[in-house]
Amino acid sequence: MSNNRVPTILIVDDIPANLLLLTQLLDGQSYDVRPVTQGAMALAAARAIRPDLILLDIRMPDKDGYTVCRELKADPETSSIPIIFVSALDDIDGKVRAFECGGVDYVTKPFQPAEVLARVRTHLALAQARTALEMANRELQRALAREAELARIDWLTGVYNRSHFYELATHEFAIATRYDQALAICMFDVDHFKQVNDRYGHLIGDQVLRAVAQTAARQIRAADCIGRFGGEEFILLLPNTDTLAGLMLAERLRAAIADLRVSTEQGEVAVTISAGVAGRQPADTVIERLIDRADQALYAAKRQGRNCVVGV
Template sequence: MPDNRTPTILIVDDTPANLLLLTQLLVGQSYDVRPVTQGRQAIAAVRAIRPDLILLDIRMPDMDGYTVCQTLKADPETNQIPIIFISALDDTEDKVRAFECGGVDYITKPFQPAEVLARVRTHLALAQARIALETANRELQRALAREAELARIDWLTGVYNRSHFYELATYEFAIATRYDQPLAICMFDVDHFKHINDQYGHLIGDQVLRTIAQTAARQIRTADCIGRFGGEEFILLLPNTTMEAGLNLAERLRVAVAALEIHTEKGTITATISLGVAGRQPADTMIERIIDRADQALYAAKRQGRNCVVGV
């Protein structure tokens, strides 16, 4: 219930005199009051208007207040609305039953207007505090989720950082080993990146890295992932991927990057990448062995003249 909105109160009572008295009392305090005389009407009204508070009689001809309360509390859409019972029933058993079925308070008829207003104000304030707390908790959870996600991301390129990539790679390696599935690693780096930095400056170099990283991210499947391994070097995790499929992906990525025209404030820049691909072998006992072979393949590609793919 926002602070700037008039609280809506639903009154449910089949006695016209009681209904009128309560309505006048609460309208006099500037509440938005909706009176109904039957239990089924009350349920329909609650679902339609979602009041902030319900004042509920127990004895009604079509459906008693206990049943109304239980019905509303069983519905996830209405179960948080506070219900105050107002009844001429004064036995302890009646009061206990009212609380057991979900009521937050119980006022005995004939009621005192000051008591009714005090309890209404109290439970509206409690409901508002609960809503505020739930909102704050949701915002906190979103903030924590964002923080956790940021902790996994390389701030410059927007792909996974090295630490989180290793977590994912270790997990996928364990699955591939257990079920004897193929798994490939592709490492690549930007050719002559030092020259780009020296000629255009580090800000342009950063733009080149971001563009290439995001281009690679668009080339891979949802099941794959990309991480920044360090500097201008990146790594792809390719679960359930054979060496042949890994080499094909690497070649598509090489072609896609070579075709890029990176528009910067210092003109249009082109770049190429060298790539090394390695696949899981039966003798591998840890993901690092595949990564090491992919790294060796990458350096072999650079020795072969760069802008090419080598697999081992």
């Protein structure tokens, strides 16, 4: 309930005199009052207007108040609406039953206007506080989720950081090993990146790294993932991918980076990458061995003159 919105109160009573008295009382406090005379009408009205509070009689010809309350509480769309029973029944069993089926309060007829208004104000305030708390909790959960996601991301390039990549890779490696599935690792780095930093400065070097990382991220499948391994070095996790398929992807990536022109304040910057690919083998008992073989293939690509792909 917004602080700037007039609270809506649904009154349910089959006796016109009672309905009129409560309506006039609450109208006088500038509430938005909606009166109905039957239980079925109350259910329909509650679902249509979502009142902030319901004043509910117990004895009604079609559905008694207990039944109406239970049905409202069973419906996720109306379950949070507070219900105050207003009834001529004054026995303890009736009051207990009212609370057991979901009522938040009980006013006995003939009622005192001041008492009704006090209870209405109290439960509207409680409902508003509960709504505010729920909204704050949702915001907190979203903030925590964002924080958790940021903890997984490399702040410079926007891809996974090394720690989270290892978590994902370890998990995928365990699955691939258990079910004897293909799995490939591709490692690549930017050729002669020190020269980029020396010539253009580190800010433009950072811009180049971001562009390379995002270009690579667009080349892989949704099931794949990319991480920054360190410095100008990146790593790809390729589930259900053998060495040959990994080499094809790496070559496509190499060509995409070779065609890349990074627009900077000092003009366009072009770079190339070297890449090494390793497919899972029976001798790879841990993910680190597979990553190490991909790293060895990367260094072989560098020895072959860079801007190329090598597989093992």
